[in-house]
Amino acid sequence: MIRAHFESIYDRLIETLGKARHSVRLSVAWMNPELFSDAIDNLLDRGVQIAIAYYNVLANRRLKPYFHGRRINFYPVTPRWYGAYMHHKFCIIDDEVLITGSYNWTKNAARGFENVIIAEHEFELVKQYKHEFEDIKAFVNGDDTRQSKLCFEHPHCRSEAYHLAVFYPNDGNAPMATGIWQVCERHRHAKLVRSEPYTADDEFEVEREDFDEPTDRADSIEARQAKMLREFATQRESIEFIKGATAKRFGMPIDAYGSVRMKDEALHSKSGGSGFVFPEYEIVVQWRDVYYRKTVPESLSADDGYGRVIRGKEWTW
Structure with missing residues (x-):
């Protein structure tokens, strides 16, 4: 089932995150951590594994320190080319729910014309995004021999x-x-x-x-x-x-x-x-x-x- 949302997107994100049982993999261009702190703490208290890949720019530098001490795997992404973005906004929950769309996980995003789709049990789609998340991890963890x-x-x-x-x-x-x-x-x-x-x-x-x-x-x-x-x-x-x-x-x-x-x-x-x-x-x-x-x-x-x-x-x- 796939549903599109154009309003109250933040509420839909919090609601969907709250249903996570095992894992959350988030890849996002920009994120205000204070908006999602309570939701993430609740997930961690229930033993949900969380991984966050984010665009490694100044606006996101406080993301990892904000969650200092929490059991979260962080992957700061610095694109290879000057002027290129890490522009993803997707989240995989329990390997069965996918959230993706134009909406940045920030306060300002709620003021614009934005969208997300929430896809449940669309497993072929989930698999493609799982590959992308693993590729992002490999990009972040890669060594300098690729550039030699x-x-x-x-x-x-x-x-x-x-x-x-x-x-x-x-x-x-x-x-x-x-x-x-x-x-x-x-x-x-x-x-x-x-x-x-x-x-x-x-x-x-x-x-x-x-x-x-x-x-x-x-x-x-x-x-x-x-x-x-x-x-x-x-x-x-x-x-x-x-x-x-x-x-x-x-x-x-x-x-x-x-x-x-x-x-x-x-x-x-x-x-x-x-x-x-x-x-x-x-x-x-x-x-x-x-x-x-x-x-x-x-x-x-x-x-x-x-x-x-x-x-x-x-x-x-």
């Missing part, structure tokens, strides 16, 4: 770069099974830094299967929630497995991974009417470190300058 890779492959570039693991199809034409590419964020310069031919070891093929299952809306709420939590855990474990296995195999961490696949609209003519057609391929990125999420696209195509990476051919200048 620079592009030296082209004169005068020096842009930040990332390591992309590409899994190539075993179709008899691929030059390798897996390639680790250092890709320049700004100009898309690419260099093959590690590679591996095809072998009988197919562990990556197994781990790259999709884990989503169809959901029967007739199932009980408890069954649908349990199914969502299993899927969520499996998806997170799959990401960690591929990251760890790749790092172990090639002796270096990766920042993203994807597979070469044929485009849905791949078969089309480029012959000017001669009738000759051939497939087009792209790299579908299945995971990106959140640090690079704003610069690593969801798919890499030859039209965007990634042709040699897709074909597995070393870059030449």
Whole structure:
């Protein structure tokens, strides 16, 4: 059930928070702690686990000191790019209720035209927000090694770069099974830094299967929630497995991974009417470190300058 609210939003927030039994995960751009102090104290007294991710700016600096001594996990978020915001306003309660919308958790928000939706038992939606919250935690807890890779492959570039693991199809034409590419964020310069031919070891093929299952809306709420939590855990474990296995195999961490696949609209003519057609391929990125999420696209195509990476051919200048 999803309901939209445009007035008395603060009252709806307090009411919904008060129903929490196990956990509250809040990601918010701005928050006045005194407005929610009583509600949070009541939750803590009942043993509810609370985690708050917030935009790390001056207006929020008193948030953590205000709740000093309370059992709350805080995640101050400083966006990577100058002038960028951490603009979330969502809350996950007991892995079954989602609050999201334009409303900041502040006194001034009540004076404006704002909105929230409160979604109950919409578990596919909850799962997506759970992934986002875990990504935010990973962003906050990440180390500086993510920022240490620079592009030296082209004169005068020096842009930040990332390591992309590409899994190539075993179709008899691929030059390798897996390639680790250092890709320049700004100009898309690419260099093959590690590679591996095809072998009988197919562990990556197994781990790259999709884990989503169809959901029967007739199932009980408890069954649908349990199914969502299993899927969520499996998806997170799959990401960690591929990251760890790749790092172990090639002796270096990766920042993203994807597979070469044929485009849905791949078969089309480029012959000017001669009738000759051939497939087009792209790299579908299945995971990106959140640090690079704003610069690593969801798919890499030859039209965007990634042709040699897709074909597995070393870059030449």
